[in-house]
Amino acid sequence: MSKRRKTRIINIGGIKIGGKEPIRIQSMAKTDTRDTRKTIAEIKRLEKAGCEIVRVAIKDILAARAIKTIKKKTKIPLVADIHFDYRLALESIKKGADKIRINPGNISKPTELKEIIKAAKKRNIPIRIGLNAGSLKKPAFEPPRLGMVNTALKYIKLFEKENFRDIIVSLKSSNVRETVSAYRKLAALCNYPFHLGITAAGPCDTGIIKSSIGIGTLLLSGIGDTIRVSLTGDSLLEVIAAKRILQALQLRNFGPDIISCPTCGRCQVDLPEIVDSLQEKLFTKRPITIAVMGCEVNGPGEAKDADIGIAFGKKSGLLFKKGKVIKKIKAKNAVKELLRCAGHKP
Numbered sequence: 639m640s641k642r643r644k645t646r647i648i649n650i651g652g653i654k655i656g657g658k659e660p661i662r663i664q665s666m667a668k669t670d671t672r673d674t675r676k677t678i679a680e681i682k683r684l685e686k687a688g689c690e691i692v693r694v695a696i697k698d699i700l701a702a703r704a705i706k707t708i709k710k711k712t713k714i715p716l717v718a719d720i721h722f723d724y725r726l727a728l729e730s731i732k733k734g735a736d737k738i739r740i741n742p743g744n745i746s747k748p749t750e751l752k753e754i755i756k757a758a759k760k761r762n763i764p765i766r767i768g769l770n771a772g773s774l775k776k777p778a779f780e781p782p783r784l785g786m787v788n789t790a791l792k793y794i795k796l797f798e799k800e801n802f803r804d805i806i807v808s809l810k811s812s813n814v815r816e817t818v819s820a821y822r823k824l825a826a827l828c829n830y831p832f833h834l835g836i837t838a839a840g841p842c843d844t845g846i847i848k849s850s851i852g853i854g855t856l857l858l859s860g861i862g863d864t865i866r867v868s869l870t871g872d873s874l875l876e877v878i879a880a881k882r883i884l885q886a887l888q889l890r891n892f893g894p895d896i897i898s899c900p901t902c903g904r905c906q907v908d909l910p911e912i913v914d915s916l917q918e919k920l921f922t923k924r925p926i927t928i929a930v931m932g933c934e935v936n937g938p939g940e941a942k943d944a945d946i947g948i949a950f951g952k953k954s955g956l957l958f959k960k961g962k963v964i965k966k967i968k969a970k971n972a973v974k975e976l977l978r979c980a981g982h983k984p
């Protein structure tokens with residue numbers, strides 16, 4: 639993994655991003671923001687799942703005003719997502735938004751941007767320059783990745799001219815290669831923290847794959863300070879997927895990691911059932927690795943390397959703890975024994 643890119647540290651309602659801060663997890667509420675009861679419920683659910691910053695859509699003045707009520711009942715920083723009308727940003731700032739996301743593709747008048755910057759500066763909150771390839775006004779001959787980078791640089795310059803540096807940038811496209819290439823290019827040209835994501839990534843199966851490749855590639859190159867996995871589906875899945883990406887890259891730890899083999903003709907136990915049952919019952923937050931392996935080919939090696947492991951044979955398996963065999967157990971008791979080793983009370 640490459641060394642993390644040096645970025646400014648930005649404070650979003652008490653949560654810091656950039657520098658050496660942990661890569662933060664974001665999501666976006668899918669409710670109509672004006673329905674504060676539903677929006678508050680969704681944010682609380684996301685917060686409980688590990689979301690650290692949440693965005694809401696501000697499509698009119700009533701949605702902007704709803705921020706006041708939502709802020710009173712939720713804890714994580716709230717980001718107002720603004721398109722087209724700069725006055726919605728001003729109202730959101732007034733009502734307590736912790737950050738504003740603007741889309742340069744549809745708010746482009748310098749006078750309007752200056753108004754937003756002035757208000758954000760006064761309340762000491764950051765702004766995300768959130769570019770989407772799909773809404774970019776760019777010359778037709780310019781490849782989208784270059785269009786995103788050039789537009790971002792133009793806006794950064796405008797913000798800096800106003801002496802405003804609480805900036806976060808995102809350059810999202812639904813094309814993984816294009817997104818990665820744009821972020822890489824801009825990473826060499828500024829030190830503002832990046833919000834990573836693949837926009838309109840699609841339904842959960844393909845969306846998680848595209849996001850994992852795009853976000854994962856960038857994080858491995860040391861680029862990225864906060865991530866959002868955009869999925870057409872339950873926002874809770876966005877948070878779970880983001881946590882899994884960060885855990886897989888060993889950038890953050892959210893609890894146990896189950897290593898299990900895909901099984902093949904050598905496996906003589908119902909491994910998928912054992913793994914499902916283990917995953918369902920495992921409630922510890924301890925950062926332990928648990929290997930569940932189908933046979934003696936790779937089983938003992940993986941089981942030895944994990945904190946706890948089991949390598950199955952015929953209807954039974956060898957239980958490992960910290961690299962040592964501690965006993966032979968029956969396959970039907972495997973979940974119970976693994977849970978006990980993981981610290982669960984019987």
Ligand code: SF4
Nearest residue numbers: 899901902932933935
């Ligand atoms: S560990 Fe054994 S059962 Fe599992 S995939 Fe490998 S060879 Fe097959």
